[in-house]
Amino acid sequence: MAIVTFMEERCKGCGFCVEFCPKNIIFLGEAMNDSGYHYAAIKEMEKCTGCAICALMCPDAIIEVEEAWK
Numbered sequence: 001m002a003i004v005t006f007m008e009e010r011c012k013g014c015g016f017c018v019e020f021c022p023k024n025i026i027f028l029g030e031a032m033n034d035s036g037y038h039y040a041a042i043k044e045m046e047k048c049t050g051c052a053i054c055a056l057m058c059p060d061a062i063i064e065v066e067e068a069w070k
Helices: 016-020 053-057
Strands: 002-006 026-032 038-042 063-067
Touching: 002 038, 016 026, 016 053, 053 063
Parallel strands: none
Antiparallel strands: 002 063, 026 038
16 A cells, blocks of 8 residues: 655646556646645545656656655
């Protein structure tokens, strides 16, 4: 399992992370940041494998993927 963190205030809602997540656990939420964008969030964090494709695809580098210690 991994821990994924999004810098919500810098997210522009492009959806690349949503599109490329192999586990389909990232989504654009209903809430908006101060810039008026629906920002990315993750559901079912326990399903994340830590592949970091989301972070690699993010054009603004606002996603951090860390290994969770058990």
